[in-house]
Structure formats: C-alpha cells, structure tokens
Amino acid sequence: xxxxxxxxxxxxxxxxxxxxxxxxxxxxxxxxxxxxxxxxxxxxxxxxxxxxxxxxxxxxxxxxxxxxxxxxxxxxxxxxxxxxxxxxxxxxxxxxxxxxxxxxxxxxxxxxxxxxxxxxxxx
Numbered sequence: 345x346x347x348x349x350x351x352x353x354x355x356x357x358x359x360x361x362x363x364x365x366x367x368x369x370x371x372x373x374x375x376x377x378x379x380x381x382x383x384x385x386x387x388x389x390x391x392x393x394x395x396x397x398x399x400x401x402x403x404x405x406x407x408x409x410x411x412x413x414x415x416x417x418x419x420x421x422x423x424x425x426x427x428x429x430x431x432x433x434x435x436x437x438x439x440x441x442x443x444x445x446x447x448x449x450x451x452x453x454x455x456x457x458x459x460x461x462x463x464x465x466x467x
Contacts, residue, residue, distance in 0.1 A: 345357075345360060345386045345387070353388060353392055354392050354393075354395040354396045354399060355396075355399070357382070357386060357388065357392065357393060357396040358396045358399055358400055360386070361376070361382075361396065361400060361406075362400075362405065362424045362428070364376075365405070365416055365420050365421060365424060366421055366424060366425075370416050371416060372416050372417065372418045372419070372420055372421075373415060373416060373418065374415065374416050375412070375413050375414070375415050376406065376413070376414050376415065376416060378413055378414075379393045379394050379397060379414075397414055401414075403423060403427055404417050404419075404420075404423055405417055405420045405423050405424055405427075406420070
C-alpha cells in the first residue's frame with residue numbers, strides 16, 4: 345500500500361479496512377486478518393495497525409474477541425457510510441463548493457459528469 349503524506353497512516357489503513365467491508369470482502373461477523381498479518385501485508389509497524397483497530401472499535405465498526413481477534417461488527421457498512429459522509433461533508437465538500445463557485449460550474453453540468461462517472465466506474 346502506498347501512503348500519502350496528507351493523512352495519518354493509521355487513518356489511511358482505516359480507509360483501506362473500511363473499503364474491504366464496503367466491498368463485502370470482509371462481511372459482518374467475519375474475522376479480519378490479525379494485526380500482525382495486516383502489518384506484514386501493508387508493510388507497517390504492528391502498533392500502527394493496532395491504533396487503526398482501536399480507532400475502528402471506537403466507532404463500533406469492528407470488535408475484539410479477546411484471544412481470537414477482531415471481527416466486523418453487525419451494521420459496519422451503515423456505520424462506515426455514516427462516518428465517511430460526515431467527514432466528507434465537513435472536510436471535502438466546502439472546498440468542492442468553493443471550486444465549483446470559482447469556476448462557474450453549474451449543478452446540471454456536475455450531474456452529467458457524475459452520471460458518466462458512475463457508468464464508467466460502477467457497472
């Protein structure tokens with residue numbers, strides 16, 4: 345995994361893990377790879393993965409069965425979407441609105457591009 349300098353690594357790992365859940369690669373009640381397995385796979389320190397797991401537990405996206413490992417929580421997809429939507433609305437949307445205002449982009453034009461994007465990326 346290639347990490348960006350713009351966001352903490354543990355949050356980028358959280359994004360990766362959430363994506364696995366949203367794509368149904370990790371389903372509710374599935375055991376996820378261990379902290380060590382993820383650390384090796386992502387080429388990071390196990391402590392960084394542990395911090396990610398603590399972060400995701402805080403939002404009830406995963407839970408720990410002591411001695412067994414971490415599992416995807418029931419309703420994780422809904423919780424992920426809610427969290428990501430809140431983060432998007434607070435952090436990215438204002439800049440996006442600023443850009444479309446400065447560039448005089450109309451909402452109808454955006455809708456057309458969005459529909460093309462959906463067709464080409466999510467068939």
